[in-house]
Amino acid sequence: MYEYDDIDQTLVDERVAQFRDQVARRLSGEISEDEFKPLRLQNGLYLQLHAYMLRIAIPYGTLSSRQLRGLAQIGCTYDRGWGHFTTRQNLQYNWIKLEETADALADLAKIQMHAIQTSGNCIRNTTTDQFAGAAHDEIEDPRVWCEIIRQWSTFHPEFSFLPRKFKIAVTGSPNDRAAVRVHDIGLRMHKNAAGEIGFEVIVGGGLGRTPFIGKTIRDFLPKQDLLSYLEAILRVYNQFGRRDNLYKARIKILVHEIGIEAMREKVEAEFAASKDGALKLPQDAIDQIAAQFAPPAFEKLSGISAEYANAFRTDFEFGLWARRNTFKHKQPGYSIVTISLKKEGAPPGDASAEQMNAVADIADRYSFGEIRVTHEQNLVLAHVKQSDLPAVFKALKAYDLATPNVGLASDIIACPGLDYCALANARSIPIAQQIALRFKNWERAHDIGELKIKISGCINACGHHHVGHIGILGVDKAGEEFYQITLGGAADEQAAIGDLIGPALNTRDAVDAIDTLVETYLRLRNSSDERFLDTYRRVGLAPFKEAVYAVA
Amino acid sequence: MAKAPKLNSQPQVVTANHLLSGDVVYLTKAASWSRRIADAAVVANVEAGAALLAEAETQAKKNIVIAPYLIPVDASVTPPKPIQYREVLRAEGPSTEKARPAA
Amino acid sequence: MPLLKDGRLVGEDAFQPVADDAALPESGAVLVTYARWQAEKEQLSGRNDPLGIVLPNTLDVLDFGAEAERFDLIVLTFPKFSDGRAYSQARLLRERFGYRGELRATGHVLQDQLWAMQRSGFDAFEIPRDDAAEAFAKAISTFSHVYQPTGDGRVSALKQRLAIQNKDGRRKQEAAE
Structure with a gap:
């Protein structure tokens, strides 16, 4: 895996010093909360309901054992002995104090980690396939490109104050485990007719208030042009993305409003003017990074052990x-x-x-x-x-870490929700817990098979509810927590936004409704090989809707 | 985030987050800040609410707390209980951690 | 408003701002708006004294870039520090159109943005504080390295590493010989 050299280490150390100074200036009153907020956010520090929350970047989701031990230690020193892994492959601490944050960041820097650009209107942590470098279906290890993007995007002077946040995901496999079609930019590695490996570039995907599946802006981009092309997209977005309305500021709205053709025209023009410039990646530079992701020393094994x-x-x-x-x-x-x-x-x-x-x-x-x-x-x-x-x-x-439920109904994605998050309208974790308990019986859970339930506590969709086979969105109805249910979403290579089944339900009814939906699926499926999502795609919304809202 | 209800002549307290620790705090009668809603100064009309908030704003300017605001409470119980669910969670802590052993 | 140029406070701005409805002075360096430039190109081009222009941050600088070299000063605006459009305008003017005159940032210019501004090509800043020079010196020395190339001449980490690798390679080769 990637190890910092002196350059990387110096930069994260200097970042800690910079933040320490910014905190001091905030406390002395030299800078106001309004001015300080974007500075702390660009260091991952949010003010949540009960405390500050610190979001640590885990670049492309890869950690060494030393780093994970370090995170555990930081969790004990500055938090309550826990960490929360997020849908962006990051880690969050929920009980951080402003006065201790610079120390926590200094401890992080010692394990070659940071919280840089984990929030704010800048380029966020680049995410990828968690099986990168190991999966049998992979064309190439995408982490090499994630690291190249990480470096290019870190402290990018032109793109530190974009209209809105910006998320990039990369997949090196045709089976998309990184949800690249619902990111601001998705990169899918593939081979062209000549057998060269490059990127399909997808732009304008995203969840949130207005979900969109990304559109292909370029079918094949040669590797050496990756950064020039990304910079072209970002430059167009920085100048022409909307800044008049927070909810219309993501690149997906720009792409939607001007159309993918006009977007492509602008980006390609910008790219044509800059592609042979300083960002063109020399092969030896790519090789230098790639060497750090060389496969480990596997033993030569054959047959089943x-x-x-x-x-x-x-x-x-x-x-x-x-x-x-x-x-x-x-x-x-x-x-x-x-x-x-x-x-x-x-x-x-x-x-x-x-x-x-x-x-x-x-x-x-x-x-x-x-x-x-x-x-x-x-x-x-x-x-x-x-x-x-x-x-x-x-x-x-021995540590309660062997629950056999990956991809099953109880393997639920949930954002922190109103238990922690200042933006949430309803709690996510308790409803996730209640639903999961309904599927604790292994026989039933394994019979149901793959079922992706995703829960968000507000429309910002950190819990990816739009792309859950079953999506659940918490809403506030006159001071009470209600939940909207969507069906048929998917985040993979056949990405789709789920359909709303009907009016929101209170907590108890929503949990019951999930059971009803699953029972309806079991009744309707052609065979045990037909997944919930497949059945839904075949029969549509009506029978599910009817089952949930049938008058008792 | 749910919109704060319009406050009239109903019991209300001022809450904020402490700048240094981030903790949820309430403005007391002595114009200091407490982590316990039981210590909060409860007022029951628009003018008194505005005065309480003005005091809190002054303290925000002195970098003691961040973004103070008024919330309605049920003052017939002790300690006063916030009306909005969000504020109940702020006052009592996450519902998820109650059952969790300290690690 | 203190004006910082090349890291030093400038006592008096050489350019006199002229409102769109005010008459142009006979002589002297003037600063006009983009709208005025559009309306009075011929007249303004005829002047012998230095000419400055303020560009709105909503302008597509690709429509202006070819004219940039006529100016001695281009002022770009940050209505709020969080509105980052002028960073792209600055880089395009410097790196695409080769503009070499003064590039000044105005508006909500804060210490913590000076580094990014300088990297994007700004060399002058209207910054409302008396210790602007100290703030600037501190801001631009925050980081010893950069990850990405801009037109500021700093060598990116990627290129630095290649240089080190090549040097090591040469040394090894020499040692072998």
Whole structure:
């Protein structure tokens, strides 16, 4: 994985010093809260309901065991011993004090981490496939490009005060696990007719108040032109994106209002003028970064390991877990393990310091000391020998980290909601907990199969509800929490925005409605191979709507 | 964020977040700040509310708290209970952490 | 309003701002709006004294860039510090159109934005504080490296690393020889 050199380290250290000075100037009254707010936000510090919240960037969701231990330690020193993994592959601490923030950032810098540009109207942390560098279906490791984007976008002087925030996601696989079609810019690596690898560039996707699936602005972009092209898009957006209305300021609105053709014309003109300039990436520069993402020293293995086969046959719980929580690796004899942070009844995405330390230890022992964070708020051990899977299962289970529910109904995405967030209208975590408990029975959950439930506590859609197979949006109805339900959304290569089924329901009715929806699916599906989403696409909204709103 | 209701002659208190710690605080009768809503100064008319808020704004300018505002409360109970759900959560803490053991 | 140019406070602005409805002085450096320039190009071009122009941040500078070289001063505006359009205008004027005259930032110009402004090509700042020179010196020395190339001459981290790699390579080669 990528290790900082003196340049990277100096920059994050200088950033901490800069922030320390900004805090001092805020406290002395030299700068006002209005002036200070964007400065703290660009360092990931929000003021939430109960305290400050610090959002740590986990670039492209990759962590070393040392970094994860560091995060656990920071969670103990400055928070209450917990961390919350988010849908943007980041980590949030919910109980931070302004007076201690610079110290927390200094501790982060010691483990080559930072909170730079995790908020504010700038280019945010670039996200990617959590299986990058390991997945069997991958064309190329997208993290090389994420790191190149990270460096280019960090402290970009031209793009620090964009009309609105800006999120970029990259997938190196045709099976999109990074939701690239619902980002401001999505990059999909693929091969052109000549066999060269480059990017399909997708622009103007996004969730929030006005959800859009992104549109392709360019089918194939050569690798060396990546930064020139990104800068062209950002330059057009910075100048022509709307600034008169906060809710219309994202690039998706610009693309929607002027149309993708006009957008393409502007971007291509800008690109034509700059593509052979200083941003063109020399091959040796690409190679230098790529060398840092070289695959670990895999053992040459063949056939199915006896330990694995034996455990699969004899240990029922292990078999259940291995079926649900492991994924095919590109290297024979290895598997990718997803660590569920979704034990039924627990807040989705939360991990205690003890759990983080345990995962770090397990990663050291069994997965080359590397951990990934998924946008679905789970963790991943990317390179586990199949013969080690039984031991990994056992070690995870000891820390409540082996719930066999990845991709199932209880593997719910939920934003922090009104329990923490100053923007929320309703709570997300308690309803997620109640729904998950309904699917605790493994037989039923596994029979239902893949079902992505995503919950947001407000229209900003941090919980990605628009692209949930079942989406749940919290609203405030005369001081009471209500929930709107959408069906048929998807975040993958067949991305779709869900359809609203009807009027919002109160908490109890909404939880019941999820059960009803699932029962309706089980009744309507053609076979157990037909997923909830497939059935919905086949039969449409009507039977589901009828079932939920039928007069009792 | 839900819109704050228009306040008339109903019981109300001033709340804010403490600048240094970020903690939820309430303005007391002694014009200081407390983390407990039980200590809050409760007033019950528009003029008194405005005066309380003006005092809080002054303290915000002195960089003690951030963005003070008035909230309606039910003063018939002790301690006074906010009317809006959001403010109940601010007063009592996240509903999710009550069951959680300290790590 | 204190004016900072090349990091130093300038006592008096050499350019006299002229309102759109006011008569132009016979001589001397003047600063006019983009609207006036559009209306009185011929007359303004005939003057022998330095000419400055204030561009609105809503202007597509691609429509103006070719005329930039006629000016000795271009003023770009930040109505609010969070409105970052003028950063792009500045880079385009400097890097695309080769403008070499004074490029001044006006409006809501704050210490914490000076670094980005300077990197984007601004060399003059209207900044409402007496210690503007100190604030500027502090702001532009915040970071020792840059990750991305702009027209400011700083070498990006990527190019720095390549230079180090090449130097190491040469040294190894020499040692081998």
